[in-house]
Amino acid sequence: MNFVRLADPVLAQGDLKLLRDKAELCAALEPARREGRTIGLVPTMGALHEGHLSLLRAARAECDVVVMSLFVNPTQFGEGEDLDRYPRDEQRDLRLAAGAGVDFLYAPSADSVYPDGFSTQVEVEGELTGALDGDPGRRGREHFRGVTTVVAKLFNSVGPDIAYFGQKDAQQAAVIRRMAADLDFPVRIEVLPTVREADGLAMSSRNAYLSPEDRERATALSRALRAVGETARAGSLADGLEHGRRVLDEADIEAEYLEARDAERLTPAVELNGRPILVAVAARVGDARLIDNVLIRPSDPTSISSDHES
Numbered sequence: 275m276n277f278v279r280l281a282d283p284v285l286a287q288g289d290l291k292l293l294r295d296k297a298e299l300c301a302a303l304e305p306a307r308r309e310g311r312t313i314g315l316v317p318t319m320g321a322l323h324e325g326h327l328s329l330l331r332a333a334r335a336e337c338d339v340v341v342m343s344l345f346v347n348p349t350q351f352g353e354g355e356d357l358d359r360y361p362r363d364e365q366r367d368l369r370l371a372a373g374a375g376v377d378f379l380y381a382p383s384a385d386s387v388y389p390d391g392f393s394t395q396v397e398v399e400g401e402l403t404g405a406l407d408g409d410p411g412r413r414g415r416e417h418f419r420g421v422t423t424v425v426a427k428l429f430n431s432v433g434p435d436i437a438y439f440g441q442k443d444a445q446q447a448a449v450i451r452r453m454a455a456d457l458d459f460p461v462r463i464e465v466l467p468t469v470r471e472a473d474g475l476a477m478s479s480r481n482a483y484l485s486p487e488d489r490e491r492a493t494a495l496s497r498a499l500r501a502v503g504e505t506a507r508a509g510s511l512a513d514g515l516e517h518g519r520r521v522l523d524e525a526d527i528e529a530e531y532l533e534a535r536d537a538e539r540l541t542p543a544v545e546l547n548g549r550p551i552l553v554a555v556a557a558r559v560g561d562a563r564l565i566d567n568v569l570i571r572p573s574d575p576t577s578i579s580s581d582h583e584s
């Protein structure tokens with residue numbers, strides 16, 4: 275494999291090129307843009323796992339040019355969150371990205387993304403960013419402001435035709451969809467299903483924080499979500515949520531939230547009402563704060579999925 279020092283501004287690994295700033299990115303994408311080739315973007319914070327790879331493979335299958343961004347965005351981490359210890363292994367990410375067929379890996383420094391004098395924020399208002407993770411007692415709106423600001427910058431600097439996100443972060447995907455529509459970004463947003471471990475645990479870079487015992491307890495999150503869906507189907511959403519809470523209690527997990535919401539607007543859902551319902555959970559398990567969700571689809575309330583709403 276053709277491996278060049280990471281310090282090189284443009285690193286070639288197989289056909290993958292590593293780009294460190296916007297000017298390099300712009301120059302690298304210029305021929306594709308000029309020739310009207312489709313550009314796919316997969317934003318990530320690295321520490322790649324099968325969830326990320328599923329997005330990269332989808333982009334590879336659908337687009338002429340695949341750009342993956344790798345940026346642990348400091349502005350979406352709150353006080354006391356895990357910014358400093360967030361898992362980072364750029365060499366491994368490069369190898370995995372190359373294996374998934376990525377053409378350009380854009381890994382800018384924080385200074386180049388937020389140079390001196392940076393003063394602009396992009397914020398989606400309302401329930402979309404104020405509920406669930408956006409609740410002031412949890413990560414808060416500032417988290418989503420950090421996400422939308424950096425994703426807007428990525429959309430502007432990459433100019434993707436299609437951008438890929440995971441249903442694992444359902445609220446983030448809904449917020450980005452809203453932002454792209456409201457600000458007329460000429461990009462199609464694709465949201466792909468959550469990839470899970472064999473025992474149901476949603477893949478996450480933060481699973482690395484789990485001790486073996488907590489790793490086992492963490493399976494209660496996906497079991498609780500499934501219980502909500504199954505009991506809601508047989509009785510009511512309230513019964514379903516009650517059942518889900520019992521599953522978490524049995525694993526000695528105190529949820530930050532276990533809630534049913536309209537999948538698109540994130541307004542509270544009290545019953546199955548013919549619209550897709552998002553059942554979302556967040557909980558601290560040992561050293562990790564984990565999130566997960568499932569969708570209850572209107573067409574067939576017996577089907578519960580980690581799928582995106584199409």
Ligand code: AMP
Binds near residue numbers: 328
């Ligand atoms: P992150 O690196 O955690 O910021 O995630 C980058 C992208 O990968 C986001 O769009 C996530 O929703 C997506 N993603 C993370 N985990 C999964 C998963 N288990 N399945 C599918 N997509 C995922």
